[in-house]
Amino acid sequence: MTNPLKDTASISLLLRELRRDIIRMAAHSGHVGVALSCVDIVAALYTGVLNCTPATVNDPARDRFILSKGHGCMALYAVLAHRGFIDRRLLDTYGQNGSVLAEHPLAGKVSGVECATGSLGHGLAIGAGMAQGLKLQGIDARVFVLLGDGECNEGSVWEAAALARAGNLDNLVAIVDGNGLQACGKYDEISPGSMLADSWKSFGWDVAEADGHNYQELVALLGQTAGAGVPRVFLCNTVKGKGIDFMERDLEWHYRPVNSDDRDKAFRRLSGA
Amino acid sequence: MRDAFFSELNSLFRHDRRVVFLTGDLGYKLFDQLKEFDPARVINCGIREAAMIGYAAGLAKSGLLPFVYSITPFVTLRCLEQIKIDLCYNTANVVVVGVGGGFAYGPNGPTHHGIDDVGALSCLPRLTLWTPCDPHEVRLCVRAAATLDRPAYLRLGRNKEPNIFASLKQTPDIAKPAVVREGRDGVIVTSGFILHTVLKAADALALQGIYPAVVRITTFRPFPAEYARLLTAQFGTVMTVEEHIANGGLGMEIARVVAESGDGRHFRMLTIPAEFPDACYDRDTLLARSGLDADAIATAYHGLFRTQETAKTDRDD
Incomplete structure (x- = not known):
């Protein structure tokens, strides 16, 4: 069962530790800013919301989580290691030859990864199908899908949104990591005039907002499903690169590996230096 | 072939509660029998083929056996990446059913022709690919689908294909040439x-x-x-x-x-x-x-x- 952290000191410690893991993993790969943007959401889900533990990871009645924005997987790996789904030592192999921890989650290789993702716009439909399947079998479990705001460019996201509403999937929760930056520019510039809240509302979803870096708020909110028959989406305000000041809101860190100087500097920032 | 498919699916649907039928808003009146028996397991996904494939993958991953139905090009090339990733890579036991393979929809034009489906799908790992040659073989494919642990594609004609084999009993094993x-x-x-x-x-x-x-x-x-x-x-x-x-x-x-x-x-x-x-x-x-x-x-x-x-x-x- 979930065991959300209560006191601010241990919350802060956990979130710093996860960021350290991410910084270490990113020595040879990009996407560090992406992982830092969504790690607080993933941490809140796995420690305070999801009814899924290493012991129940294959239980048909478990809650499911799908990281549809698969390129944020360093955040997921760090959290899975923290929760004991995978051995911590695996994190050191991230992105290396022969490792099961690829730069997008592989299928069927990592305990706690429900499905492979990485090509955007797939996760919500799969999650909706899972939610529908659970309902059909009378299983009282929920499915959480984390998407990027950039990912919402994909038409298949909206096909899935419509399907989920038609299926009355009140056991489905979508979470949008709204860091406002996609691969080559700002979300608002690439989709001018597009209001994500209005888009989700127009598809019949229950729309809520949350601070994507406020652990306690996330734990309190994400587990709340909407009214009967309605899927819910949380639009989370986040900052790409959150927690490492020189990485925040800088597209460079969508791509740049973290060399040892950057790493030491980042660790100093995390220690408050 | 189409009637044979629905007739056989109807039998499977009645005794295997894992079977879910998904359509991309096609097959008017053809799945009414399924709906009468259990409407919850019949889902019209609308004209949303990409999400329909993902949805089927999710259903399969939760323990069910989805059949996804549409006209050949819409349920193959239109959603090719979803078939590749959601079904093949994630090993979801979903049966993709394309009606109107080849030139079966001749006068409807190239938008409806299914002359490149096998080529597009044959490069995908883990996908079983069936191209039955008569209605009896279609029935055998549907039966074989019940024990699949991975995705499959079933290529149907339309509804005019004659029986080549005299009876189901005399139809050779579909698994072998x-x-x-x-x-x-x-x-x-x-x-x-x-x-x-x-x-x-x-x-x-x-x-x-x-x-x-x-x-x-x-x-x-x-x-x-x-x-x-x-x-x-x-x-x-x-x-x-x-x-x-x-x-x-x-x-x-x-x-x-x-x-x-x-x-x-x-x-x-x-x-x-x-x-x-x-x-x-x-x-x-x-x-x-x-x-x-x-x-x-x-x-x-x-x-x-x-x-x-x-x-x-x-x-x-």
């Missing part, structure tokens, strides 16, 4: 419901004293490469016929076997040219224009066989 007609003068290998036309061509050839064997391959993936190797080693003349373009299809598979054998078989593949037709045509006309009517098949085989005979005579001299 089968000799549909014995022969001594080379072999024609084919796949899918164009088998009916190939048999007509074999009849025409018989009138000219040429008796090729006819083999049909229904399970195209995994491809029966060893069988094909033995078959082509046995016969001096080999021709393939398919209602599909060359890329990724039966002819190329057999050509590879022939080429790798290195013993210079006389080989020819008959396929649909990779072109868009210049006007509206029905299936028979499209096949004839592609050199795939019975007369053209017989003529092509006749030419190939005679070349081989001449070569043999030259060698003997």
